[in-house]
Amino acid sequence: MIKVGIIGATGYVGAELLRILLNHKDVTVSAISSVSFEGEEISSIYKTFIDKTNLKCETIEDVLEKSEIIFTALPHGLSEDIASKCIDHGKICIDMGADFRLSKEENYKLWYEKDFSHPAIHKESVYGLPEFNRTKIKKAKLIANPGCYPTSIELGLMPLLKNSLIETKGIICDSKSGATGAGRGLTLSSHFAELNENFAPYKVGGHRHTPEIEETLGFMASDNVTVTFTPHLLPISRGIISTIYCTPKNQVDLEKIHDLYIEAYRDEPFVSVLPLGEVACTKNVRYSNYCHISLHLNHRKDQIIVVSAIDNMVKGAAGQAVQNMNILLGLDEKEGLNFISPSF
Structure with missing residues (x-):
């Protein structure tokens, strides 16, 4: 042992x-x-x-x-x-x-x-x-x-960046976390009366996970990557959901992008790429070591939207x-x- x-x-x-x-x-x-x-x-x-x-x-x-x-x-x-x-x-x-x-x-x-x-x-x-x-x-x-927010974002974007399919500037990472992410020490924002029936961003424009996200995504892309990262506090105990908006370099075929993700994570025991039309959510990864990823396009088909869900504690x-x-x-x-x- x-x-x-x-x-x-x-x-x-x-x-x-x-x-x-x-x-x-x-x-x-x-x-x-x-x-x-x-x-x-x-x-x-x-x-x-x-x-x-x-x-x-x-x-x-x-x-x-x-x-x-x-x-x-x-x-x-x-x-x-x-x-x-x-x-x-x-x-x-x-x-x-x-x-x-x-x-x-x-x-x-x-x-x-x-x-x-x-x-x-x-x-x-x-x-x-x-x-x-x-x-x-x-x-x-x-x-x-890795940090919890970076894990969700980096796994969500890795296949796109490693294959140079998206612009490396202006990626938007809109992330939400359960209250355990703030740690066990008491703060005003983690009090029940403040957290319950409330939902708000915090450290807008200056969260310390930003340089970690940009550095690791840069290694994946072999290029400088810039993101706008905004975390939010959810009135739940655990879980992270990241909705990531990125601009494709060329015309998008979502089925081909989906096939790319399936292949990229085929042998990864803890990353699951959901079927097209499904949406990743925190409930399905709670208490597990899994990351669930779902892929989407906006209505103009000029922006890829990646949704990534993990348990922040696991x-x-x-x-x-x-x-x-x-x-x-x-x-x-x-x-x-x-x-x-x-x-x-």
Whole structure:
């Protein structure tokens, strides 16, 4: 059994990761940590773990000592030191925060207002979108798990960009997320009275996922890509739906585009391209590691509309991290992730 540890286990993403790993046949969770709940059993914080595990929140040092693979589920700026220690001790780090998602330090400083603490290890980091970087992930020691919004958008656009079928400027990404995307810490916008029966955009024109989206789409297109990305907060617990508007370079045959997507994702275990006429939605991917994609044209047939749906906690975070671990270790990519979304 492979020993894995979770640093930041009491946040929503950390707890979701623990839920998945406890059902993984090839690993054992050797240690977890939480600064806020050190010494407490995880089952006292999340009652869903009662009689499932007796793990207590230990120190970061305990997790590093007891584990071969370390998952970090921390706010930006807190994972670099841990990742550096992992590399120094020959251990694998899968970071679910934002510290390694951007390749250029100037972009990280602009959007996150911090310098790289350990510039050298950023060169070893691999962006962990399996459908795009699987070969590199297999050899990685440090994986940057993608953001939730970027995952939905990048999977939605990858076949079009890799085949140079759309303009790379002026792509519009209109995305909505459930409240778990804001994390476990309380904010005014996540209070029930503010969230319930409400629907609004936030961080309009300046969300920190924008540079990650543009950089990764640029790698896919082998060109500079610019997007207008606007996130919205939905009054639901989990799920992301991204509606993406892009301009084709030539006349569009939607059936051929659909065939292209089917072929592009034919061997991908967690991407499903829906039949033409159907629309992707959050309900059908909840609690699963799947991305559902549907394809559409506007009435003038001069704009392609891609709809992409994921569970922000699974494919957008913890599930994708486990998928990356499986690839890296040469395990069945689907191990621990064969969840079927509830029908209602």
